[in-house]
Amino acid sequence: MELMVNGQKVEVEPQPGEMLAHVLREQLGLTGTKIGCEEAECGACTVIVDGVPVLSCTYPAARAAGKSVLTIEGLGGLHPLQEEFIRHGAVQCGFCIPGQIMTAYALLQQNSNPSEAEIRQALKDTLCRCAGYPSIIRAVQSAARRLRGEPPLPPVVAPVITEPGKNQPPLQVVGTLQPRPDAVEKVSGTAKFTDDLKFPGMLHARVKRAMVPHAILKRLDVEKARALPGVHAVLTAANIPGEKNHGLVIFDWPIMVGIGERVRYVGDAVAIVAAETRQIATQALDLIEAEYELLEVISDPVRARQPDAPQLHPNGNLLKHIKVRKGDMEQGFAEAEVILEHTFHTAITDHAFMEPECSIARPTEDGRMEIYVGSQIPYADRNQVARALGWPDERVHVIGQLMGGGFGGKEDIAGQIHAALLAHATGRPVKLLFDRHESLLVHPKRHATQIRVKMGAKRDGRLTAVETELYGDTGAYASLGEKVLTRATTHSSGPYEVPHARADCYAMYTNNPPAGAFRGFGVTQSAFAIESMMDMLAHTLQIDPIELRRRNALRIGSVTNTGQVLRESVGLLDCIEIVARELKQRAGDQPFASRTVEGQPHLRRAWGFAVGYKNTGLGGGAPDKAGAEVELYEDGSVEVRTSSAELGQGLVTVLRMIVAEEFALPPERVRVLVMDTDRTPDGGPTTASRQTFVSGNAARYAAQSLREALAASLAEKFDVAPERIRFVEGLAQVNGHSLPLGEVAKIVRQEGRMPKAFYEYWAPKTQPLGTGGDMHFAFSFAAQAAEVEVNTLTGEVSVLEVISAIDVGKAINPLGLQGQFEGGIMMGLGNALTEHFIVENGIVFTDRLARYRMPSIMLTPKITAYAVEHPVEAGPYGAKGVGEIVSIPTTPAITNAIYNAVGVRIDRLPVDQEVIVQELSRA
Template sequence: MFTMNLNGIPVTIAEDLNLLDYLREQNLTSVKNGCGEGACGACMVLVDGKASRACLLTAAKVQGKAVLTVEGLSPREKDLYAWAFTAAGAVQCGFCIPGMVISAKGLIDKNPDPSRAEVKQALHGNVCRCTGYVKIEQAVLMAAKALRENTALPADIPYKVGDRMPRLDAPAKILGTAEYVDDMKVPGMLYGAVLRTPSPRAFIKSIDITAAQALPGVATVITAKDIPGRRSQGHIIPDWPAFIAEGEESRYIGDALAAVAAVSKKIAREAVKLIKVEYEERKPVTSPREALAEGAPQIHPKGNLLSRTVLRRGNADAAIAAAKYVVTQCYVTPPTEHAFLELESALAMPEADGTLVVYTGGQNVYDDHHGIVSLLGVEDHQVRVISKMVGGGFGGKEDLSVQHHAALLAWYCKKPVKLTLTRQESINIHPKRHAMEMEFTTVCDENGIITAMKAELLSDTGAYASLGGPVLQRACTHAAGPYRIANVEITGRGLYTNNPPAGAFRGFGVTQSCFAMETNINLLAEKAGISPWEIRFRNAIEPGDVLPNGQIADGGTAVKETLLAVKDVFESSPDAGIACAMKNTGLGVGVPDTGRAKIKIQDGKALILTAAACMGQGLATVMTQIVCETTGLDCRQTAFHAPDTALTPNAGTSTASRQTVFTGEAVRRAALKLRADLENSDLASLSGREYCGEYTGVTDPMGSDKPNPVSHVAYSYATHVVLLDDAGKLAKVVAAHDVGKAINPTNVEGQIEGGVVMGLGYALTEDFPLKDGVPMVKFGTLGLFRSSQAPAIESLIVEKNPDELAYGAKGVGEITAIPVAPAVAGAYFRRDGRLRTQLPLADTPYSRKK
């Protein structure tokens, strides 16, 4: 028997439970399970005033102590922390924020007037993958000041396009009342668990579920033979089986063999351990070069080559032969873990009418719906998918992970089933950023004008296709960068291996090829005797120029403006590194791509309905601003509905930096129809009316024979400068971004800051080591940047886009992470003259011992 004071109330616990598990069972949902190993800080609580990780504590360790969660803050504290974090723009996906609030309170209670350095140190135990920490630190300073001075909170809310409108969902996320899937509980709910393959490449002889079925508390155990519909899933190529069957070979460590539903998580996991698997272990294929070798085991029936991309313009070989200066280098980039803070979770609930309702936290409810329907072999109307809050994605929540298994278990049990991965399961299972080997040749004349580039890219797509084909395409179509280069020849090959799958990840292949191209440009600048800034400015695309992929740059192209914005800061330091990047908006290359939205007048408000997923980018707020700008309504006269396949129109996946443009334009078109009616009526008289909007981007396919094909509807451009201090550590990053039009500047800055810090981790500390296809890493050893490591970040927003499409906005989510690594590499190259061609960069103050 153990006692403690919990949020001011004495409580007794009968057994020595894990504190995190106990608190969540008490419905204290501000305490999040992000890793379960004491590394992320999402479960931070105050124990006798000290910020502590609940996942590392037990009832015995808090015996007789006072435990405080966000729910236990005073009403005044709740108001002030909610205001400060919202006003500062500190909230994106929100999953980490209650833990941040607890760490902030622990600091402010002891030091009411902390410095930024003290705030950084206080937040060292809390990981945020979205924000880059800049605005979180500012929020803590604002909260401290408000608490010291008993500040009155402002009431006005700016809400038009271009305003810094506070995020609509921020207060609920800050205070822990926003609901993520794993926060949900329903009567009679069962818990799911999945048995995975014992090794990456194993021939499965038999699966014996008898003992698991007999365990008291187990409701059902299912295997491949229990799937009523299509077993294999996939975005483009359905090559990923929901379960590996007896007599088949597994392809990676995350392959599922069986799934269990039981009355508790503990029993479900015990049952999984009772399943007996007879198998023959086989040597895995662990690199693309192995996969290409003659006689290599065929991972899929059609062979190990997933895709091949070729882009040619002009005559690269002839231009290279005639060039004054030639640089050829090989580059290697590793796989990378998304490390979103919210673990994958799904809750499937059979309804009385036979419908299966599945609550998810992915990047498109319609993608989830399509997979579940095909797996169950049912009609579309028999499955409904609803999104709860999404605790980060970055591309890592586009594929099925738990949704289909939870649905299948619930379908068999006829009871609700919730399935949530552990952090290690998540690390092992979901697709990563593609590891790549690249050889780049870049040449210029005596004036530094780049005349040709040639590249070969080898991409490890892992066990399954996921989005490996499109990722390889983007790596190739963007490989030459935002420059005028008449002669290009780029060849990419994507190979299957027995490594964890690789798929969508912020930057979508361009992070890899940009690192290679921008580093080559630095070497050319050195040979030509001009500065890294100058060579980029001389070659940068202007409106009307032809991009290396053949598309004509539109009037909103502003890469030169981003270069000019950072010129002085780059030239101020001999150790400054610089890099440029471009990134598409929308799927492009002829792929059907439509944003959809509907505005319904209900309860005296304009209710915005769209299935566009928000993983933290502030989509509801941006769409509200577009509606208000278009109609003249106040934001208090609007509302926003969560993605729901029964109610909200399919707006496509939140990927390719597309939602602000595609769904934003769809919302604008719907709002224009509403505005026409509002000229003669008020909202109340329009009750029940619906206004639909749709926007489809028309592009040309890869390999188009047009002289100047339209690859994408828009491109964003950026230039980043990285400054080092005297010790060789990061001092500051200045990031200039051509965003077209910033619908919400605070949101844009948050995206830039988060992308920069993610890019710094990619450049300097993050790795994903594998041994025979098995990840040799846990959350705490991924090398994620923390607040104490993050430098100052200055965001420079360049707005130059006359297009009326979505008020001129262009995507910013992905490009923010792309130029960071080459800019960091360039800074170290200028500092010590050492060329670093592999990520994470070697021999820096951030290098970790291996």
């Protein structure tokens, strides 16, 4: 058939059942059109057909005959929309961006001056999980202005408020607005994600999943699948040459479950297939016969801990009992004048990153294996793949690809090992792409928890004792469960000075999908419980909720519940004051009073408040280090290399800015290479809000080392003191002469040295839980307020506005920070209102994106954000972690606001509007 694509007549023959997205990507190589769900939910695949935006993942290719199709590649050059998306920081992971831009393009074709409401309507079903929705709206408005011949809008970034007495000398690059190094590719559709790659002879893999939650695999017959024409390999557990299990901390997760072995969740693999096409591989799955002996399903952690529960792992169902002890609980409660106790429940939630997992394994001629994957921990992937193959680590080369979001969900192995086993068996490159359904079933989630809090306080609000008991559902395998729930536990009495504290957490195995890292790392859950309790205490004592927190807030000199004395960088009180001031401006002295809406007596509004804190870095005594290498090239450019991961959060921008700062270079002269285990030094896992701190420091010190080495060479050559050599604007200044940096590189090379420097940065040492001392080298702090509107007739809740102040130490990359601020709030809002990963007796109900809802642009409140800088001495320019803290107080701020509006205390997430109606009718 014939159609027009981006103005060119093309001739294609759609295959039976083929969708337009597939024809564009596979037949025409236009991979700018992304596939995020294949179920018409996410909008990433939006293209314009005969002038209107449609979802190409569910548009039969045959229907496009004779029509005119416009894709992101067809916008030609950089359209104002593309430029404004970059300038406003609306591009983060970039996976949704082609869909956003095409949808917005269609809007602007029809409406040159859309209102904000019209922009929201148009982008209603084009989801962004980085969730920089406010930036997207501004980018569209700004582009519309330019297209009308008006000046563009300036980008919005959070005002910065620095700790008194800690103002630093102004910096050249750090703290300025810089576009992402990968932004142009991401808005143009030329950015390559793993599924956009093709290799000659590449096979397509699929995985046979158990689909039963708890069983013994009795029989497995793969012969019919092997015999299917086009199938090149079918492998089972018996075909694994190396170790049979994988895992990030504990190797308890079978690569495939073998005959006679235990299936522990529906996503367990029993066989893997590689075939000429994905369709053949899928057919082969249906030909595999597996028989199971079904066993009792453990569906919650409380049941898992009962003595008569079936034992899922050799050491039982208890992954870890985590304990926090401080002071004397008896004394603490005896001193209390009021004691409250309540139990809270939080749900499993899914990262729902826009890009489903994809791995390509490619055997090389020299006997190695290349793995192309977007992974948060490339070196851990290398190790786990090598172990499965029975190889030394160095024989595996992980080549990290752009990642369409991660949020903690791309730390564990997904398809890397399976792809490698199949590539090894067939000698051909193998691509293993998860569809959204498989992604939802398989990868680790956020832990569901049950948290009981018992709190004692004086009548003036000062806390005397906090006791918490947590049950965490870590699902079938450990993943990072112990670490996540340790963080949940240590943070469970909140960012408060509590003289007597005790916390017990039971991290339990169940037959649910594994739970692991997810932005907030356990603290999201415990913050909901403790911040709800603080508001309940404020209500009981008739103390203003802000004042209650002020009285108890951690400050310099405070001792945390793990016995750590805080000596610097505790900006919590400043965050509280900023939000309190903003609240007063909007709502006077009674922001927490319930208000009606004029003419709508069934609508009630109120503000709610919450605070939070979150450690930066691994902590707990784990060695926390990152390596970086910086090299100067003869063209005067500089490259910084580390294996740390870019998942959309903006690390590459931060690294570029730091190196540019140290060399006084224009940032665009600095290239950033990440996530390559041959070419970049180990940056450690991209988790725990740690990379700006550790890899940022590594890059900074590597740059300084290189600068010093260059100065030393020049000093020798020109016979001047090294300290008289300066680096400015891409030049080295020696004795009044200016030498381009490229020349310097040549000079160093002529001396037989390499113009590069490596630095391994070790973060300040931390202490294990239970030993007292510094469990973490830094904490970030936050205060937020949310205004909600509750419909008392239907129970519907909407969030109107959020005010946020976050102590980040130093705002290195303000544009990226804004994206984190906005996206973090949206993720917290989703955690409160929309997201619920439902598993019933081990069976996943929310196995499609249509059943698992993340917040859309329609739910986006007005967001006002402040960056508070209480610098950490050891941090790069004072910076500490950002990625998680931004999201942590949002959920309890919303649920506290609901209580303030209608008097219904939400103690189970997500908010159920039906429960609100029930509670209101009971009252």
